[in-house]
Amino acid sequence: MIGVLYDKLGNKSPVLYIDMCIASDKSSEGVVEIKVNGVTLASRKVVVEPKEFSYIGLVMNLSHATGNMVKGLGPVVTIETRFSNSVEMYIDSVIEYLYAPDVWSPQSREWWLEYAPWYRLLVTLSRDSIAIARVGVTYITPADPGHGRDSVVMVTAIATKPSNIRSITIAANVSLHCLYYTMLKGSLVRNVPIEREGTDFEYMYTSIAHLWSMLNTFIDVATIGKYFTPVHFSKGIMAANALSTLASASMNSFYTIHGSSGDSICVWVSGANWYWRVVTVALAIKAPEKLSILVSINDKIIAGDDVSVPLIEVWRGVAELRWRQAQDYMTAMLWDLLSRNLLLYVI
Amino acid sequence: MKLFIRLWLLSIVVNYVIAFVLLGFGELVADIKVFRVGFLPLFTAVSTYLVLFSDVLLFAYATRLYVVGKDVSFSDAPKLLRLTALASTPFAIFLLPDLVAGLGGVIAEDIFYGATAFTVFVWNAIASVYTAFIHPIYAPLAGYAVANTLDTSDNLYKFIRKEKLFALHAIWISFVVWLATTTLANIVSALVSLLKLPIIPLPQASPLQAWKYHWVKTVESLMPRIYSLLVDPLVYTLYAKIVKSMLWLFR
Numbered sequence: 001m002i003g004v005l006y007d008k009l010g011n012k013s014p015v016l017y018i019d020m021c022i023a024s025d026k027s028s029e030g031v032v033e034i035k036v037n038g039v040t041l042a043s044r045k046v047v048v049e050p051k052e053f054s055y056i057g058l059v060m061n062l063s064h065a066t067g068n069m070v071k072g073l074g075p076v077v078t079i080e081t082r083f084s085n086s087v088e089m090y091i092d093s094v095i096e097y098l099y100a101p102d103v104w105s106p107q108s109r110e111w112w113l114e115y116a117p118w119y120r121l122l123v124t125l126s127r128d129s130i131a132i133a134r135v136g137v138t139y140i141t142p143a144d145p146g147h148g149r150d151s152v153v154m155v156t157a158i159a160t161k162p163s164n165i166r167s168i169t170i171a172a173n174v175s176l177h178c179l180y181y182t183m184l185k186g187s188l189v190r191n192v193p194i195e196r197e198g199t200d201f202e203y204m205y206t207s208i209a210h211l212w213s214m215l216n217t218f219i220d221v222a223t224i225g226k227y228f229t230p231v232h233f234s235k236g237i238m239a240a241n242a243l244s245t246l247a248s249a250s251m252n253s254f255y256t257i258h259g260s261s262g263d264s265i266c267v268w269v270s271g272a273n274w275y276w277r278v279v280t281v282a283l284a285i286k287a288p289e290k291l292s293i294l295v296s297i298n299d300k301i302i303a304g305d306d307v308s309v310p311l312i313e314v315w316r317g318v319a320e321l322r323w324r325q326a327q328d329y330m331t332a333m334l335w336d337l338l339s340r341n342l343l344l345y346v347i
Numbered sequence: 348m349k350l351f352i353r354l355w356l357l358s359i360v361v362n363y364v365i366a367f368v369l370l371g372f373g374e375l376v377a378d379i380k381v382f383r384v385g386f387l388p389l390f391t392a393v394s395t396y397l398v399l400f401s402d403v404l405l406f407a408y409a410t411r412l413y414v415v416g417k418d419v420s421f422s423d424a425p426k427l428l429r430l431t432a433l434a435s436t437p438f439a440i441f442l443l444p445d446l447v448a449g450l451g452g453v454i455a456e457d458i459f460y461g462a463t464a465f466t467v468f469v470w471n472a473i474a475s476v477y478t479a480f481i482h483p484i485y486a487p488l489a490g491y492a493v494a495n496t497l498d499t500s501d502n503l504y505k506f507i508r509k510e511k512l513f514a515l516h517a518i519w520i521s522f523v524v525w526l527a528t529t530t531l532a533n534i535v536s537a538l539v540s541l542l543k544l545p546i547i548p549l550p551q552a553s554p555l556q557a558w559k560y561h562w563v564k565t566v567e568s569l570m571p572r573i574y575s576l577l578v579d580p581l582v583y584t585l586y587a588k589i590v591k592s593m594l595w596l597f598r
Contacts, residue, residue, distance in 0.1 A: 234525045234582075235402035236482035239395045240475040242569050246391050249565040250467050 005297045015285030034057060048087055081309050143235040350412045355580040358410060361401040362571040362579060366547045368394055373549070373566030377559045385452020385459060388466045392445035394569070395474070399438045399482060404431045406490025407497075409583035415494050423497060428498060433503055434489035438482065441474045483521040487586055488514050516596055522556045524586050532578045542577070545570035 018034065020200040034041050042061050048054045376382060407427065411419055419427055448466040451459035475477040491513060492506040536542045549567050552559040 064357075066357060100572055104574065234483050234521065235398050236478045236486065237396045237525075239482065240479035242394060242398065243471045243475040243478065245565060245569060246394075249465055249561065250387050290448075 016058075016060045018056070018058045019058075020058075021053045022046055022048050022056070023051075024083075024085055024087040025055050026052055026085045028083050028087055029083040030087070034058060034060065038061070046083075050085070351580065352414065353585060354405070354409055354583060358405060358579040358583070359576055361405065362546060365394065365397050365401065366545070366571050368397055369566050369569055370547055370549065373562060375451045377552070377562035377566070382558075383453045384456045384463050385449045385454070387449070388445040388452060388463055389449030391467065391471060392442040392449055394441060395445075395478065396435070396442050399478065399486070400431060400435045402482070402486045403434050403493065404428070405579075405583045406586065407431055407434075407493035408488050408490075409587040410487075410491050410494035410590065411497060413584065413587035414491070414594070415497075417498070419497070426535075427493065427497060430493045430503055431489075434493055434507075437485065438474075438477065441477055443471050450565075470483055483525070484514055484517045486592070487517045487521065491590070511598070515591065520586060520589050524582055524589070528578050528582045529584060532574050532580065533575060534573070536574045542574040543572055546573055546576065 020032065027050060030046055030048070031043060032046055033043045042058050042059075044056050046054050046056060197346075252301075372386065372394065376386050376390060404427070408419060409429070411417060411427075442467045444462075448459055448462040452463045456463075488507060490512060491510065492503050495501070496503050496506055545567055547570065549563055549570070552563045554560050
């Protein structure tokens with residue numbers, strides 16, 4: 001867990017910031033609890049008056065969160081709410097890792113697999129509500145390598161309905177490489193016990209995913225498959241390819257589509273896991289400094305924003321390269337994360 | 348020529364049935380509002396079974412026409428289908444877990460999530476080894492058995508067990524036919540790029556409709572192409588012709 005790594009260096013990291021605005025049509029009273037790895041860190045009573053926003057701001061040091069039930073994936077942050085009436089919640093949260101000297105420079109796939117910053121936010125909601133719960137993982141290029149402060153910023157919006165997303169905030173001093181949102185049924189979020197994460201079962205799936213990949217390569221080589229021709233005229237091989245294609249398509253995938261106008265769209269498709277009923281991402285890179293972010297959920301665009309990300313001179317020349325590297329790392333990281341947790345991956 | 352046209356027509360019907368099944372399941376999976384996790388193994392089971400079943404059927408039909416030298420009348424069709432279904436038992440067994448997990452995953456997906464995961468990612472890896480390496484040998488053998496037992500009361504599996512030499516020679520014949528028809532298909536599709544189009548046009552989706560786009564592209568990659576309609580019957584004709592000219596090898 002990356003937090004543990006930093007604890008040794010600074011003992012003050014990571015830090016979690018949560019800002020919540022709560023609104024309701026009716027008077028409502030309730031409790032908001034913030035849990036990290038299942039342990040309650042903060043609990044606040046909130047009174048919501050009609051047509052007013054109630055605000056909760058919390059800054060928490062997560063350095064004690066050494067128990068990492070998801071092995072290498074960072075703390076699991078849960079926001080539990082109990083209100084007498086239904087409310088709308090707008091949540092911005094940032095998790096910040098301080099004292100990170102060289103580790104942010106991309107090193108290897110293994111590095112990502114072991115230390116990839118990962119942050120999960122759980123929100124309990126009523127059965128019939130829908131949450132856009134979490135979850136951004138960003139790969140951040142340091143503003144000034146070796147001198148400046150490196151950080152990881154998560155962008156999270158949560159609402160009881162997709163249409164309630166009002167804004168997306170992005171820290172201006174970072175280069176955001178991927179943004180994605182996940183929508184879950186409230187019932188899933190509430191009913192799935194956290195303990196299911198990090199089980200041996202997930203690791204079995206990781207092994208299987210690797211085996212699967214090896215098997216596909218073997219079939220391709222043995223049949224001179226894709227190396228020889230895109231066309232197969234054996235229905236057996238055709239069926240094997242179909243099985244392989246359908247299984248691959250059922251996994252989480254992360255890819256970039258290059259548009260005809262020169263922009264790129266970074267897409268994450270959830271695959272057949274607990275993220276089902278999801279999702280879109282979409283980050284259009286118009287230029288290294290200019291991003292156009294479109295968030296669509298259930299195949300419908302619900303929010304969009306243009307963001308300028310100032311990159312200092314030293315990074316300007318390599319921004320594009322970095323972006324490509326980041327895609328590779330993100331792909332590797334997501335592949336592992338998602339294949340490791342495949343279907344039983346639970347927020 | 349008449350026999351070839353009949354084989355060709357049957358092959359067209361088979362390809363369109365496969366395409367429509369892919370399209371139907373594609374619609375179900377791509378529509379996030381109706382998506383159930385069970386659709387994935389069901390999709391896998393039905394489409395794979397159909398592809399493999401049609402393979403045995405076409406092998407049986409071609410063998411019947413060219414090797415046995417007898418026609419298949421309309422009155423033979425039910426028996427032909429029944430025998431093909433019987434010969435399809437091995438891969439039906441392989442696909443049974445998909446079917447069970449699929450139905451479970453549609454009716455009670457929360458309960459069947461684990462089973463679905465297992466079948467889609469684990470079991471199907473085993474099934475794909477079968478389809479890639481065993482089926483190309485088994486399908487012609489099964490087709491040969493179906494063609495020969497169509498108008499007899501012989502037991503299909505007894506016949507298959509008897510024809511060990513056929514199975515042995517099916518390995519190299521399959522490879523030769525695969526190489527020849529694949530090369531031809533590549534030449535044909537390279538000369539006329541329109542032939543690479545799917546036989547049924549798929550509805551397009553914007554990349555921003557991530558889910559739909561993803562599945563539309565997936566289904567499109569699986570869809571039979573126009574060149575399939577041209578080359579598919581050649582696979583079975585060539586196979587049957589080789590078998591006929593090499594029958595002495597199997598005795």
